[in-house]
Amino acid sequence: MLSVTIDQKRSYRIATSIFFFIAGLTYSSWACRIHDIKSQFGLGNAGLGSVLFALPIGLMVSLPVSGWLVTKTGSRKVLIAAGLLFPVMLTFIGFTTHIWQLVIVLFCFGFMNNLFEISMNTQAVGIENLYGRSIMASFHGLWSLAGFTGVGIGTLAVNLNWPIWQHFLLVALLCWVLVFSARSYLLPADAPTDDGPLFAMPDRKIMQLGLIAFASLVTEGTMLDWSGVYFQKVVQVPEALTTVGYIAFMSTMAGGRFVADKVVTRLGVKHVLTYAGMISSTGLLIAIFFPHIMTATLGFLLVGIGVSSIVPLVLALAGKSDTLPPGMAIAAVSTVGFLGFLIGPPMIGFIAEALDLRWSFGLIALFASCTIWLTHGIDTKQ
Known part of the structure; x- marks a missing residue:
């Protein structure tokens, strides 16, 4: 790993922490409006469960692709792209009017969520290596803190009778501002490797x-x-x-x-x-x-x-x-x-x-x- 100054390490850590916050804010914003989405589409418990299953399917499908893509291109590029596209998927949820649209968007939401998670955790591992001590848990603490923030914004949106699309668009705009403010300070490289297999057997x-x-x-x-x-x-x-x-x-x-x-x-x-x-x-x-x-x-x-x-x-x-x-x-x-x-x-x-x-x-x-x-x-x- 390249030698870096204390200020550079601090910048890398703050920037990656911002992306953890973005991930937590985006996901919690969706989670706190699930009940409203259920009512909007007139879904029962079983129907909601079937629709929600699209999200983990998207996540599981993305797992091998995410690992391969991060390894091939480096986590920084993938993280910036995911940081922009994950909130886009959130806004699309708010604009869906048919159940089939919701299923497709939730699949993509799950896919982008995992791409985001793997790329930002890879960044965090690289930064932890620079520090030479454990700092990973603090990154995940920012994700949890963002979860409380997302629920707070969601509660306010419900009390103000904001439609779901308006709430999600506001969150997405905030996330995009954070992405553009932090993207230049991410760890520039985590030693991407040459072309490798899409699937690799773990030891x-x-x-x-x-x-x-x-x-x-x-x-x-x-x-x-x-x-x-x-x-x-x-x-x-x-x-x-x-x-x-x-x-x-x-x-x-x-x-x-x-x-x-x-x-x-x-x-x-x-x-x-x-x-x-x-x-x-x-x-x-x-x-x-x-x-x-x-x-x-x-x-x-x-x-x-x-x-x-x-x-x-x-x-x-x-x-x-x-x-x-x-x-x-x-x-x-x-x-x-x-x-x-x-x-x-x-x-x-x-x-x-x-x-x-x-x-x-x-x-x-x-x-x-x-x-x-x-x-x-x-x-x-x-």
Whole structure:
């Protein structure tokens, strides 16, 4: 890696942080208007689920293409293009008038989302290498902070009765301004390689990192989708308090990402991943065995702390692989990990239907504890 000044490193870090903020703002803006889009198209729960499935399909289709493209051309060019096109897809969602249009746009939205994620994480790995210490989690903290910002803007838009297209266009314009302000300060090169295969078989180390991401994202996806239901059905809080668990989880997940890098510097990656698995599984067990508002909230706070650092750290390790280029390695880990994000929430529903929601969360606690076992075999000096 080329020698750079302290000011250059700081500029690279700030610019890439801005792109993480753009990604979080764009995605959260879409997520907070899903209910309104459901009403606009007159969709039931099953119909909405079918339409929304277009998004993960687009994401999964893009995974091998994204890794290959980032490896071939470098993350900077791909990130700038994705930073412009991802908000474009957001605006297109607001202008759709037929369900088939919505399905196509959501497919493209998922595709561009993943292109954005892989290219910006590749940039982040390159910058972390320049710093010579862990900084990856702080980038993801900006994504989480942007999520709160997006929900805030969305709430304001709903209260002002803005149509969806107007809300999304405003967000897109803001994102484009940020892209053009930061693009010149991105890391100029991350050693793009010659033409390579579109698909590359990941080695055992990469697959192990993918399994850690899988276990963590099963937990994260479940908490995002089912925390409100858990507080309603199991904790049995009043309707006004059903979001307490969700807010508790999101708050500590965001906050944990801003302090995780300092903890990694002090304790090391392997110890942090091990403790993260312990904390998240303990939090789930507290919420399962003591389903009262105070104890369940404490449990969800712990789960947020636990999962906050896992995915950023395994992506950073993947980017340091000695067998695959960073883009390919990050794409491989993302592929396996995101399957957990997709599988977790529906699996919870099936088990809850057959047994009980607490049994479902017990299985998630088992997944969270798997991180402890999987971490023992990883090489953190890749």
